[in-house]
Amino acid sequence: MIRAVEGVSLDVPRGATVAFVGPSGCGKSTLLKLIAGLLTTSHGSVLVDGQAVTRPLKNVGMAFQNPVLLPWRTVLDNLLLPLEILRENGDPRAPERAAWRERALRLLHTVGLEGSEHRQPRELSGGMRQRVSLCRALIHEPALLLLDEPFAALDAFTREEMWELHQALRLEREFTGVLVTHDLREAVFLADTIYVMRTHPGRLAYVHPVTFAAPRSMADLYSHDGTELIRQMRDEIRPPRGAVA
Ligand SMILES: Nc1ncnc2c1ncn2[C@@H]1O[C@H](COP(=O)(O)OP(=O)(O)OP(=O)(O)O)[C@@H](O)[C@H]1O
Ligand SMILES: [Mg+2]
Structure with a gap:
């Protein structure tokens, strides 16, 4: 048996966003799946809202690197779609379709896709699809949003737009966020705390609070503190040649 992650212990305060960064294979996606209840721990436990996670969580929204939209x-x-799934499960939180439609249109407006509701996914660019996927992750107003390299497939400028959009969504409604990313600037822009992970087995190596006030701007990333934090994390993940890890 391979231990994917070990000795990971942390708390995510309600309403905060934390980010996990680290080399490929260090267990970031595994951690996210443990939190979502898509995997179970062999040792230790995951608590969400004080409750042990033993099955897939319901009040969670997820988005991944490649937005999975149904093409038809x-x-x-x-x-x-999430509404239909809730309905089929007889979930009492499933409100009227009209109310959801309203919510969907509002979200589309927030992400700058007003008027696109009747388009097919194939008619959208990658960035637009990713925005729809983010809306879908938020439509049932989950208390917890889990993002696994959500913007990795986008070009640098669209990605920056997505950060601002994420920030706008977060100012509009409260949710707790867990972000996995390889993009250190993204982590600094979006997270309140960044955990740098090490590999074999995956574990937490360094913790960095990010103290820039909200709303954050690109200028924060280029500030002295921003660039210094990014440089430091880069060296932690991949120590400079000649340095002892
Ligand atoms: N289903 C599985 N069976 C066996 N080993 C697995 C399984 N899923 C993941 N692993 C192993 O667990 C470790 C962590 O994988 P994980 O996908 O969490 O890494 P990651 O940090 O998300 O990597 P990346 O940045 O490349 O996405 C890796 O060594 C991987 O090979
Ligand atoms: Mg991964």
Whole structure:
């Protein structure tokens, strides 16, 4: 048996966003799946809202590197998918379709996709699809948003737009966020705390609070503190040649 992660112990305060960064294979996605209840721990426990996670969480939104939209459904019908799943499970939180439609349209407006609700996913660019996928992750107003390299497939400028958009969504409603990313600037822009992980087995190596006030701007990333933090984390993940790890 391989231990994917070991000795990981942390708390995520309600409403905060934490980021995990670290080399490929250090267990970031595994951690996220443990939190979501898609995997179970062999040792230790995961608590969400004080409750042990033993099965897939319901009140969670997830988005991944490649947005998975159903190609035969319009943007709006993709956004309403979580509602249909809740309905089918007889979940009492499933409100009227009209209310959800309203919510979907509001979210599309926030991410700058108003008027796109009847388009097919194939008619959208990668960045637009990723925005729809983010809306879908938030449509049921989850208390917890889990993002696994959500913007990795986007070009640098679209990615920066997505950070600002994420920030706008976060100012609009409260959710707790866990972000996995290889992009250190992204982690600094979005997270309140960044955990740098090491590999074999995956574990937490360094913790960095990020103290820039909200709303954050690109200028924060280019400030002295921003560049210094990014440089430091880069060296922690991949020590400079000649340095002893
Ligand atoms: N289903 C599995 N069976 C066996 N080993 C696995 C499985 N899933 C992940 N692993 C191993 O667990 C470790 C952590 O994998 P994980 O996918 O969490 O890494 P990661 O940090 O997300 O990497 P990346 O940055 O490349 O996405 C790796 O060594 C991987 O090989
Ligand atoms: Mg991964």
